[in-house]
Amino acid sequence: MGMWIGRNRKARVTYGFDEIALVPGEVTINPNEVNCHFSIGKHTFxxxxxxxxxxxxxxxxxxxxxxxxxxxxxxxxxxxxxxxENPASVLEQIAKADKEACTHLIQKMYIPPIREELIAKRIKEMKKAGIVAAVSAIPQKAEKYGAIAQKAGADIFVIQSTVSTVRHVSSEYKTFDLAKFCKTMKIPVLVGNAVTYGVSLELMQAGISGLLVGVGPGAACTTRGVLGLGVPQVTATVDCAAARDAYHKKTGRYVPIITDGGMNKGGDICKAFACGADAVM
Incomplete structure (x- = not known):
């Protein structure tokens, strides 16, 4: 797969949402009769x-x-x-700040430490309203905050980083054991982000309950510009969906994939579903 771009280097043609269109089908279905729900663990949306x-x-x-x-x-x-305690007032200050003061203000706002009692409080506020409570943290904080969140009643825990892999090599610090974490947690664990077949398969084998797909396509993301990393979302979604289907066929366990970012129009969401996404973010 791929073509030569120079001596000993191959590249593959990939596609984003603007490069494809959906061909109309042969049957027209009443939109009110279309079921587009998806599930994460025991929770159906x-x-x-x-x-x-x-x-x-x-x-x-x-x-x-x-x-x-x-x-x-x-x-x-x-x-x-x-x-x-009152985050709304903080966000209001940021919204009202001019461009020159905004960056400094945002940096200042994140100096105070995270308060564990507020983690529990926010989760309980969501649960009191009768909804599924989903919360997220980076891998370095997943074990600590995952335990707090689960105890407070969270329903879904999301581990999100720029690029997620099961294998992580470092001689300077202890790496995060995703498989162990998934076994420890009694609630579904979503992980992201990934864009390739192989990595998606390894993440599913580690025990995740959902996968976020996308590196660099988001409106607020600078990954492609800063690091040069990424795969256009159409190709990324198709490849990760193929990993999901292969894993499901082999194990009988279905792990939904969620196309995360890169969608600017309603049609892009339709394209994501056509490419195999179970949901979009």
Whole structure:
């Protein structure tokens, strides 16, 4: 697969949402009779859309509203929601700041430490509203905050990093044992992000309950510019979906994949589903 781009180097043609279109089918179906729900563990969602764990997107109020509409919003456990008793006032200050002061203000806002009691409080606020409570942390904090979140009643735990792999090599620090973590947690663990067949398969074999797909396509993401990493979302989704299907065929366990980022129009969401996504973020 691929073509030569120089001596001993091959490249593969890949596709983003703007490079493909969906061919109309032979049967017309009433949209009201289409079932597009998806499941994570024992939780089923009627709307296959997740809201990203970003301070500028999800707070408890938003998570509750989206949950009641049938979707799922993920709350960031390492942002302002768990550093301040009243995070709304903090976000309001940022929103009102001019461009010159905004960067300094944002940096200042993240100086206070994360308060473990606020992690539990935010989760309980979501649970009190009767929705599925999903929260996220980076791999370095997953063990600590995962235990707190699970004890507080969280339903889904998301581990999110720029690029996720099962194998991690370092002689300077202890690496995160994903397989051990998944066995320890009694709630579904979602992991991201990945863009290739092989890595997706290894993550599923480690015991994850859902996979976020996408490196670099998001509107707020700088990964491709800074590190040069990424695979266009159409190809990434197709490859990760193939890994999901192969894993399901071999084990009987279905791990949903969630195309994360890179969608600017409603049609892009349709394309993601056609490429094999179970949901989008």
């Amino acid at each position: 009627q709307v296959p859309i997740l809201a990203s764990a970003m301070d500028g997107v999800v707070d408890v109020k938003f998570a509750v509203a989206m949950g009641k509409m049938g979707g799922l919003a993920v709350l960031n456990l390492e942002g302002v929601q768990t550093r301040y």
